[in-house]
Amino acid sequence: METPDKIDGMLTHAENAILVIDMENDWVLPDSPMRVEGAYATLPAIKKFLDYGRANDWAVIYIYRIHRISGIDAELFRRHFFEEGHPFCIEGTKGAAIPDEIAPQKGDISITKQRFSAFFGTDLDIILRGLGVKNVYLTGTQYPNCVRSTAVDSMGLDYNTIVVTDCCSAASEEVAKANIFDLRNMGIPCIDSSEIMK
Numbered sequence: 001m002e003t004p005d006k007i008d009g010m011l012t013h014a015e016n017a018i019l020v021i022d023m024e025n026d027w028v029l030p031d032s033p034m035r036v037e038g039a040y041a042t043l044p045a046i047k048k049f050l051d052y053g054r055a056n057d058w059a060v061i062y063i064y065r066i067h068r069i070s071g072i073d074a075e076l077f078r079r080h081f082f083e084e085g086h087p088f089c090i091e092g093t094k095g096a097a098i099p100d101e102i103a104p105q106k107g108d109i110s111i112t113k114q115r116f117s118a119f120f121g122t123d124l125d126i127i128l129r130g131l132g133v134k135n136v137y138l139t140g141t142q143y144p145n146c147v148r149s150t151a152v153d154s155m156g157l158d159y160n161t162i163v164v165t166d167c168c169s170a171a172s173e174e175v176a177k178a179n180i181f182d183l184r185n186m187g188i189p190c191i192d193s194s195e196i197m198k
Contacts, residue, residue, distance in 0.1 A: 005057065010106075012131070013132050014057060014059040014132065015132060015135060017059040017060070018049065018060050018061065018137045018139060018164075019061050020046065020050070020061070020098075020139050021063045021146050022140050023099065023102060025094055027089075027142070037172065038141070038170055039141040042139075045166045045193055046167045047102050048197075052197045059109065060107075061108070062098060062104050063113060063140070064098075064112045065089045066089055066090070066112040067087065067114060069087050075115065109127060116146045117149040118146070118150040119153040135159070136159040137162050138154070138162065139168060144179050147179070151163055151183055155188055163180070163190040164193050165190050165191060
C-alpha cells in the first residue's frame with residue numbers, strides 16, 4: 001500500500017535529497033575526449049550512496065547538462081567544441097546518458113541545465129521545496145565548476161548542504177583538495193559517504 005509520502009512509487013515528501021551532477025558518459029567514460037579524469041573512479045561510491053539513499057526514501061535527483069547540437073546554449077568559452085564538430089551532452093546521444101552502474105531508477109527525478117550551477121535557470125529549487133527537502137547531498141563532477149557552484153547556490157538558498165567527497169571528482173587530486181578546502185571555509189561540510197551512512 002502506498003504511503004502519503006509516495007504516489008505510484010514516486011516520492012512526494014523527502015527531507016534528504018541526493019543530487020547526481022553531470023555524471024554523463026561524455027564527462028565520465030575513460031575514452032571520452034571531454035572526460036574528467038577522476039569521475040569514472042567515483043562510480044562505485046556513488047552507486048553505494050544512491051542505494052543507501054533510496055533504501056531510506058531519500059530523493060535522488062539527476063542533474064544533466066544538455067545542449068542543442070548547434071551549441072547556442074553552451075557557455076561562450078565552450079562553443080568552439082560545437083563549431084569544430086565536437087559537440088557534447090546532446091540529448092538522446094550516448095554521451096548524454098548516465099553510465100549503467102548508476103543509471104536512474106523509477107521514482108528518481110531528472111533536471112537539465114546548461115550552466116555550472118544546477119539551480120541556474122532550472123526548477124531544482126521548486127522541486128526541492130515541493131518535496132520538503134532540508135538536506136542536500138552533492139555527488140558528481142566536477143569540483144571547481146558544477147559541484148562548487150551548485151553547493152554555493154544550495155547554501156545560499158538555506159539548504160543544509162553537504163558535499164560527499166568520495167562521490168565527487170575533479171581533473172586531479174590537487175584540484176579536488178583545493179576546492180574541498182575552499183568549500184569547508186565557506187561553511188559547507190565536505191564528508192566521506194561512509195561517515196554519512198553510519
